[in-house]
Amino acid sequence: MEIAKVTSKGQITIPIDIRKKLNLKDGDKVIFIEEGDKIIFANAAKVAFMNIQKAFEGEAERLGLKNEQDVVDMVNEIREEMWKERYENND
Template sequence: MAKGQVTIPKDVRTALGIGAGDRVTFLVDGGNVRIINSALYAMEILQNKMAGEAQKAGLEDDEDVMALVRSLRSENIE
């Protein structure tokens, strides 16, 4: 049974920031195919889904986020 593996040329792997064994995602759009580093693609999807959520929670900057993390950690310790 085929494993679904493909060989991606080194210059393309370098441009995508992937190495041997890394996973990629193929996006098909009409007659075109885009190859994307799967980890980066997953992060992009997460960022798009979470867009605006920090502002809704009142987190305006990194310091607000760090304060929330410290607060949650102290709650878990108690």
């Protein structure tokens, strides 16, 4: 367990061990999540990434993406389609 003191401005210094565990660097943002009578403190970027992962869960299978090359191929196809829409049909 780590303890931090709150200043008169409401600031705290996050102990180094906690910063390391959360992979926090200078300028990173943190998030406070209320869960019942507890407040959870977390790295905001990690929470956002986890939410994105959850939102995309099952999408790779639905799109037939089995490996990294499938993703690269799909991105290339989309880029080609976008290029055609923008430049080939502009006579």
